[in-house]
Amino acid sequence: MTARTARGAAAATLAAALITGVAACSNPAGGASGGASGADSAVVGIATEPESLSPLLGYGKDGNSKIFDGLLTHDADMKLKPALAESLPQVSADGLTYTFKLRPGVKFSDGVPFSAQDVVFTYRTILDARTNNASKSELDAVAGVEALGEDGVVFTLKYPYAPFAERTVLPIAPEHIAGRQDVNSGDFTTRPVGTGPYLLTGWSKGEKLSFKANPGYWGGEPAVKKFTMAVVKDDDVRATRLRSGELDAAVLPPNLARGFAKDATRRTYAAKTFDYRNVTLPTAHPVTGDVAVRQALDIAVDRGAMVDKLLEGAGKPAFGPVPTGSPWFTAGTERTFDPARAAQILDAAGWKTGGDGVRAKDGVRATFPLWYTSGDKIRQDHALAFASDAKKVGIEVRTEAGTWEVIEPRMKTDAVLAGGGSPADPDFDQYQLLTSSLGGDGFNNMARYANPTVDAALLDGRRSGDPAARRAAYDTVQRELVKNPGYVFLTHIDHLYVVNDTWDGPATQVEPHDHGLGTGPWWNIETWKPKQK
Missing domain, CATH: 3.10.105.10 (Dipeptide-binding Protein; Domain 3)
Incomplete structure (x- = not known):
């Protein structure tokens, strides 16, 4: 999501990893070296983990959550493109209404169809005073959200909030699950169900989050079938575990990333950020x-x-x-x-x-x-x-x-x-x-x-x-x-990432301060393909 600039080509190569802690636990995916658990799996590390995986509480609000989708998402150049919406919104001349037509045929990972009511439920719940979402003020402009049948949604704003479309990358939660439990403490906060390319299969707090490809994903089942995010805060440990083969990718400070510069089996990616x-x-x-x-x-x-x-x-x-x-x-x-x-x-x-x-x-x-x-x-x-x-x-x-x-x-x-x-x-x-x-x-x-x-x-x-x-x-x-x-x-x-050179597809976007779960070269992991040998 956001990025910095580097001084010269060498700095640009080393410019991407300063904050996104990428590390693994001692064999987080149970795999061996050279691709922590096989050609169709990836293990990356993060320095911190979220308190919750519920978008109603703020998780994934900037997009790229992997479990969920928003109405819109970003492409590689950070331009908005449709996701759960089938096109960009129609905006009224006064800038006070945004109308979305929803993508047909989308289902949540439990098989229940996605509908306009899920969008209405998500935004109304976030704005509810009883919801413990620290980012609630980001939706201050929203006066109301209404369903237009099963496949349309209209937002009404209090004032012409210029970047509102950017806010609609916010993930959509399923009303049939999240709406039946306490929004702040229910099981959905740690056992989420979404429309995204991956399903959460396990979360060991302080250790790792494990995902598997969603076979019913509307964008097509990902080629990377298993995806693990290991939680390790220490930069040196992260580098050591990358070198040992326990990790497929890691965010590293420049001095540690430099140690992989001559490693022909890995590539270093530099991301511009606003961090x-x-x-x-x-x-x-x-x-x-x-x-x-x-x-x-x-x-x-x-x-x-x-x-x-x-x-x-x-x-x-x-x-x-x-x-x-x-x-x-x-x-x-x-x-x-x-x-x-x-x-x-x-x-x-x-x-x-x-x-x-x-x-x-x-x-x-x-x-x-x-x-x-x-x-x-x-x-x-x-x-x-x-x-x-x-x-x-x-x-x-x-x-x-x-x-x-x-x-x-x-x-x-x-x-x-x-x-x-x-x-x-x-x-x-x-x-x-x-x-x-x-x-x-x-x-x-x-x-x-x-x-x-x-x-x-x-x-x-x-x-x-x-x-x-x-x-x-x-x-x-x-x-x-x-x-x-x-x-x-x-x-x-600038953020630096060192990644095993075994896939086609890794790339970086302009990144924000928050990174790890939603950013890094794996922001588009659902599109990666194993390299042909």
Whole structure:
């Protein structure tokens, strides 16, 4: 789904794996080396797993879920194309209604026919206040959804939400199963039934998810009959298991991917992404809540060095959620590395350097913790580099590692080495990241950033159908982040994947931050064919 750029051909080759943890458990598919379980099977690794496999709770909302389909999907160039709909929607002149004609003959994997009522059920359930879907605000524009017989659906919007069609890649759930149980805790959350190319055959939490080809898939039964996603967080372990033959594919950081560069039996794929790494600056903390500290940190970090040394060129400096190569990027919002100017800002704001080199103001020392997730070397390296740069201007950053279970309760006051990014539309990432209405709502707006000008611009960008007005709105957001950063954006990261060269078909798309289950060279695994020897 989203992607980054690399510096030069070598960087592009190494540019795809920094976050999507790809690893396996000790023989996840029970197979041997060279194609973990045979010519018609594939084993890949992921760093994390979802809490639920229910699209009603947010699973697969960006598409490529493999178990489910949306009304639309993306092709290799990230252009929308029909899936459960037989064509792209008809849109009214005022942009307030989207009408879909559904593909005939589609069945869920249990044999029950798919119908318009399943679409209505899915969207209405997600929008229900009782449904625990953290991405509910993404459908804020929807005023209603109605079935037009068995094979048609019409959405009515509150305002002309320009990227609405992109939202309809959201997977459709079967009402006859999911509608008969508790949406938040029923069996469907771990035993899903969909219309997609694969069926879930097993899920060992923390170890692996196993799938088999859906023989009744409307697009034709996949040639890859068994598909396993193994859950391994550690980058080094992932590389070791790929080399030993336990994995057919893995996402790896550049330094580990380089070790496979001369391996004639494997290929390296580089994916462009919108995936960024940033540091949250919680407003509730007496240090990170000070605008002067935010401004100073924003220009005290050497983003170029992070790209060159931590990513080995597989990425680019980040100055906000929008990559510099995107048509939505606002020129002039790049931040120049300037530690001398950062020191001047802190001096002027009353943060004076103490005998130990750490600044203080009104009895408050300029120190705060920065958490990163255990086992994620890319986040660890970014956290340490950020702390080193901050120290040079008199701010003490104490790096800490932990699981998300440890980190999440601390996010109100403690900084986090976080990430995000979505290529489909600026609204998809920026609204949840920056609107004050979602401050403290789980992983939405983790810094609890509150800026009335940004709030207004985000609404303008979301609710306008005029491309020029939307452009102006997102320009405003990016300029405001220069004046008052709620986050220090560090790098946009390219993703690197190393894959056994035994299939025809693997390819990459532009990728978002979220990856693993739905992205990587296996985004189109249902179309892969074994190479002819």
